[in-house]
Amino acid sequence: MSRIEKVLEGDVRSAARLMRDLDDRLPGAIEELKALHPHTGKGYIIGITGNPGAGKSTLVDALITLYRQARLRVGVVAVDPTSPFSGGAILGDRIRMQRHASDEGVFIRSLATRGQLGGLSRSTFDVASVLDAMGYERIIIETVGVGQDEIEVMKTAYTSVVVTVPGLGDDIQAIKAGILEIADVLVVNKADRDGADRAVRDLFQMLDLRGVVGRQDVEIVKAIATQGTRPESGVADVVRAIDEHRERMGAHEIQRKTERAMAHIGELVRGLLADRANAALRAQGGLEGLAASVVKREQDPYSAAESVLKSL
Amino acid sequence: MSRIEKVLEGDVRSAARLMRDLDDRLPGAIEELKALHPHTGKGYIIGITGNPGAGKSTLVDALITLYRQARLRVGVVAVDPTSPFSGGAILGDRIRMQRHASDEGVFIRSLATRGQLGGLSRSTFDVASVLDAMGYERIIIETVGVGQDEIEVMKTAYTSVVVTVPGLGDDIQAIKAGILEIADVLVVNKADRDGADRAVRDLFQMLDLRGVVGRQDVEIVKAIATQGTRPESGVADVVRAIDEHRERMGAHEIQRKTERAMAHIGELVRGLLADRANAALRAQGGLEGLAASVVKREQDPYSAAESVLKSL
Numbered sequence: 001m002s003r004i005e006k007v008l009e010g011d012v013r014s015a016a017r018l019m020r021d022l023d024d025r026l027p028g029a030i031e032e033l034k035a036l037h038p039h040t041g042k043g044y045i046i047g048i049t050g051n052p053g054a055g056k057s058t059l060v061d062a063l064i065t066l067y068r069q070a071r072l073r074v075g076v077v078a079v080d081p082t083s084p085f086s087g088g089a090i091l092g093d094r095i096r097m098q099r100h101a102s103d104e105g106v107f108i109r110s111l112a113t114r115g116q117l118g119g120l121s122r123s124t125f126d127v128a129s130v131l132d133a134m135g136y137e138r139i140i141i142e143t144v145g146v147g148q149d150e151i152e153v154m155k156t157a158y159t160s161v162v163v164t165v166p167g168l169g170d171d172i173q174a175i176k177a178g179i180l181e182i183a184d185v186l187v188v189n190k191a192d193r194d195g196a197d198r199a200v201r202d203l204f205q206m207l208d209l210r211g212v213v214g215r216q217d218v219e220i221v222k223a224i225a226t227q228g229t230r231p232e233s234g235v236a237d238v239v240r241a242i243d244e245h246r247e248r249m250g251a252h253e254i255q256r257k258t259e260r261a262m263a264h265i266g267e268l269v270r271g272l273l274a275d276r277a278n279a280a281l282r283a284q285g286g287l288e289g290l291a292a293s294v295v296k297r298e299q300d301p302y303s304a305a306e307s308v309l310k311s312l
Numbered sequence: 313m314s315r316i317e318k319v320l321e322g323d324v325r326s327a328a329r330l331m332r333d334l335d336d337r338l339p340g341a342i343e344e345l346k347a348l349h350p351h352t353g354k355g356y357i358i359g360i361t362g363n364p365g366a367g368k369s370t371l372v373d374a375l376i377t378l379y380r381q382a383r384l385r386v387g388v389v390a391v392d393p394t395s396p397f398s399g400g401a402i403l404g405d406r407i408r409m410q411r412h413a414s415d416e417g418v419f420i421r422s423l424a425t426r427g428q429l430g431g432l433s434r435s436t437f438d439v440a441s442v443l444d445a446m447g448y449e450r451i452i453i454e455t456v457g458v459g460q461d462e463i464e465v466m467k468t469a470y471t472s473v474v475v476t477v478p479g480l481g482d483d484i485q486a487i488k489a490g491i492l493e494i495a496d497v498l499v500v501n502k503a504d505r506d507g508a509d510r511a512v513r514d515l516f517q518m519l520d521l522r523g524v525v526g527r528q529d530v531e532i533v534k535a536i537a538t539q540g541t542r543p544e545s546g547v548a549d550v551v552r553a554i555d556e557h558r559e560r561m562g563a564h565e566i567q568r569k570t571e572r573a574m575a576h577i578g579e580l581v582r583g584l585l586a587d588r589a590n591a592a593l594r595a596q597g598g599l600e601g602l603a604a605s606v607v608k609r610e611q612d613p614y615s616a617a618e619s620v621l622k623s624l
Contacts, residue, residue, distance in 0.1 A: 030614055037612030125613070254607060261603035261613060268617035269593075273585045276621070281581075291573035295566060300349030301437070301573060302342055305580035309588070312624075 004035050010134045012107060019109060022126045033126060036133040041257075043075070043132035046242055047157030049143045049150050049179065054163040055189040059225040060142050062235040064100050067138050069229070074100075075131030075139040076108040077124055079153050107131060121152040122271055125264050128156055154182050155263040158256060159245045161185045161238065164203070166195035180206060183218055185241045191222035191234065219244065280311045316347050322446045324419060331421060334438045345438060348445040353569075355387070355444035358554055359469030361455045361462050361491065366475040367501040371537040372454050374547040376412050379450050381541070386412075387443030387451045388420040389436055391465050419443060433464040434583055437576045440468055466494050467575040470568060471557045473497045473550065476515070478507035492518060495530055497553045503534035503546065531556065592623045 006014035021029035050056050060076065067074045100106040109131075111123050124141060131139045141157055143150040154160045162183040180186075180203075188199045200220050207218055219241040227233030249256055281287055290304040299307075318326035333341035362368050372388065379386045412418040421443075423435050436453060443451045453469055455462040466472045474495040492498075492515075500511045512532050519530055531553040539545030561568055593599055602616040611619075 034612040034614050037606075038609050041607075041609065257607045258600065258603045261606040261616075262599045264613045265599055265602055265606065265616045265620070268613055269589050269620050270586075272617055272621050273589055274582075277581050277585055287574045287577055288570065290577055291570045294349075294573040294577065295353075295569045297350045297353065300346040301576045301580055302346050304573075304577045305584055308577070308581050309584050 004032050007032075007036065007130065007134055008039055015107070015130055015134055016109075019127055019130055022130075023123060033129060036129060040129050040132040043128075043136050043139045044159075044246065045128055045132070045139045045141065045157045047141045047143075047154040047160040048163065049154055049160070050163030050187075050189075051165070052144060054165050055225050056142055056163050059163060059187065059189060059223065059235065059238065060140055061100070062225050062228050062233060063140065063239065064106055065229050066235060066239055068100075068103065068105055072137040073105045073135060074107075075128075075134070075136035076106070077127045077131070077139070077141045078108065078110045079120060079124055079141060079143045079150070080110065080112045107134070107136065121155065121263075122267050124153050124156045125267065151179065151182060152263075152267075155260060158249070158260070159184045159242050161187060161242065163187045163189050164199065165190045166193045166199040184245045185238065186218060186220045187238055188220065188222050189225050192224050196222055217248075276312050277308065280308050283311060284308065316344050319344075319348065319442065319446055320351055327419070327442055327446055328421070331439055331442055334442075335435060345441060348441060352441050352444040355440075355448050355451045356471075356558065357440055357444070357451045357453065357469045359453045359455075359466040359472040360475065361466055361472070362475030362499075362501075363477070364456060366477050367537050368454055368456075368475050371475060371499065371501060371535065371547065371550070372452055373412070374537050374540050374545060375452065375551065376418055377541050378547060378551055380412075380415065380417055384449040385417045385447060386419075387440075387446070387448035388418070389439050389443070389451070389453045390420065390422045391432060391436055391453060391455045391462070392422065392424045419446070419448065433467065433575075434579050436465050436468045437579065463491065463494060464575075464579075467572060470561070470572070471496045471554050473499060473554065475499045475501050476511065477502045478505045478511040496557045497550065498530060498532045499550055500532065500534050501537050504536050508534055529560075588624050589620065592620050595623060596620065 003014050003018060007018055018029055018032060022033060048056055048060055057078075064074050064076070100108065109127050111120065111127060128139050128141065141153060143153050160182050162179055162185070164186065166188060186203055188196055188203070190196075200222065203220055221234060221237045221241050223234035223238055225233060225235060227235075229235060281290075284290060284307070290299075290308070293299050294301050294304055315326050315330060319330055330341055330344060334345060360368055360372060369390075376386050376388070412420065421439050423432065423439060440451050440453065453465060455465050472494050474491055474497070476498070478500060498515055500508055500515070502508075512534065515532055533546060533549045533553050535546035535550055537545060537547060539547075541547060593602075596602065596619070602611075602620070605611050606613050606616055
């Protein structure tokens with residue numbers, strides 16, 4: 001049986017190996033990914049982002065439990081644009097999530113940044129496609145923070161959930177910058193803290209002020225994810241809000257999927273071009289030789305850049 | 313007389329037109345820039361960045377005055393990665409700087425972002441080259457804030473000056489992320505405020521902790537730029553620190569210039585590749601048609617991206 005067939009049957013070991021080979025950009029693995037494409041498009045992809053400390057991993061943990069109770073198979077992509085400052089805490093959170101790892105209906109894959117611009121978003125698309133082809137009905141993409149990288153990663157999802165907490169103060173400002181625009185569902189987590197209702201009102205007002213998104217398009221849900229699947233946790237409301245967004249999307253589903261594919265192709269084109277440019281530079285003995293000739297005024301920077309392009 | 317000859321003679325109108333044509337990426341203008349390249353490399357390029365409100369424009373204003381007193385001709389590139397939140401204040405600051413506009417030995421050019429990633433850094437290199445060819449002995453690149461864009465822009469300079477103020481609190485954290493690594497001279501401006509000495513000690517400690525830059529490589533200078541050119545303003549100390557960095561660089565000058573040229577060529581290669589990719593996409597009827605075929609599972613995203621590359 002070929003690896004593709006094994007992946008389509010849901011074989012976890014084969015899938016994990018394929019994902020690793022895709023990470024290493026092995027040409028054979030990319031051919032396999034192409035062959036999987038006709039089998040994708042059935043899983044529903046949900047992105048979860050928000051400030052560090054907002055309780056994203058706890059929420060994901062509870063969501064997995066609820067989806068499993070509904071007999072849905074769940075794939076998780078945990079994305080870390082690695083930061084030396086937060087490694088420990090994140091690891092702790094995610095170890096909690098790992099209790100699902102023994103459940104055959106759950107597959108958790110971590111993705112860390114490898115330094116290259118945009119590479120994380122490309123890898124996320126790849127892993128989500130493999131999980132989709134394996135037959136996972138819900139695919140959750142969870143990111144660590146809310147930077148530009150994370151916003152790019154959210155383009156891989158059909159429904160984007162942004163998690164925040166009451167009383168973040170200045171961090172609410174941070175959430176304003178770009179992240180509100182991509183939210184389909186806003187979760188005010190740790191809603192047993194003071195100021196939860198105020199946070200909801202503030203968010204409504206922000207959404208209203210921007211006009212980018214009308215109130216009818218974004219739902220704000222209060223949750224206490226540490227309460228797990230108890231009714232008072234509100235996690236069932238998050239699931240309902242995601243489902244409702246999916247239904248509202250209905251007529252626009254093709255448009256959303258097309259936008260997602262545009263982001264994906266654009267990402268791949270940029271990546272392939274960068275690969276080509278790097279190969280061309282290596283063939284010319286690297287950028288340093290060209291730069292030295294520019295400093296010596298033997299040629300100008302534009303001509304040097306054009307010579308790289310010509311050699312492609 | 314050709315426009316190139318006029319620019320080399322220092323004709324301000326011809327230079328301004330060339331800069332505008334370079335902004336519009338007119339092929340003829342790029343050919344002219346190439347022809348100017350052998351006449352560049354004489355001006356000394358200084359980058360000035362730092363938190364909004366740190367008094368960068370006031371410092372630049374005072375630096376211009378000091379350089380003019382020393383009979384040096386000064387070109388200024390004022391770079392705005394345009395933000396809707398700070399437009400007014402910046403405009404106000406820069407109007408103050410405009411009092412030098414009537415001085416024939418000073419040329420001020422503003423550059424605003426035009427949306428494209430990295431385009432700002434490319435334009436800064438272009439304008440600095442024109443000013444260099446025109447014979448300006450000091451070229452000051454001033455940016456508005458301290459984001460990733462600004463760090464890229466600082467790669468155009470030989471000496472990078474980072475301006476901060478006492479008591480910024482959390483903003484000191486912001487300065488930690490990336491900007492300290494590029495500083496050759498650190499200015500604690502508004503040094504008549506409380507906490508100036510503490511800010512200097514904090515900065516020393518940060519530099520020490522990082523180990524990225526040893527104390528001997530970075531000088532920290534206190535200044536009160538609003539005092540203009542009076543001895544107590546400390547602006548003369550900033551000039552001295554810049555000159556000393558230039559001298560310390562001495563043996564490493566070729567290396568620094570080569571690194572700068574590498575950043576420039578890399579920037580141009582990425583820009584040219586993006587232009588090509590966009591042209592190829594237009595020829596294929598845009599990304600939307602390709603994305604639609606991916607959503608319909610007629611082809612996979614990798615094959616779609618490869619077809620764009622093949623048509624280059």
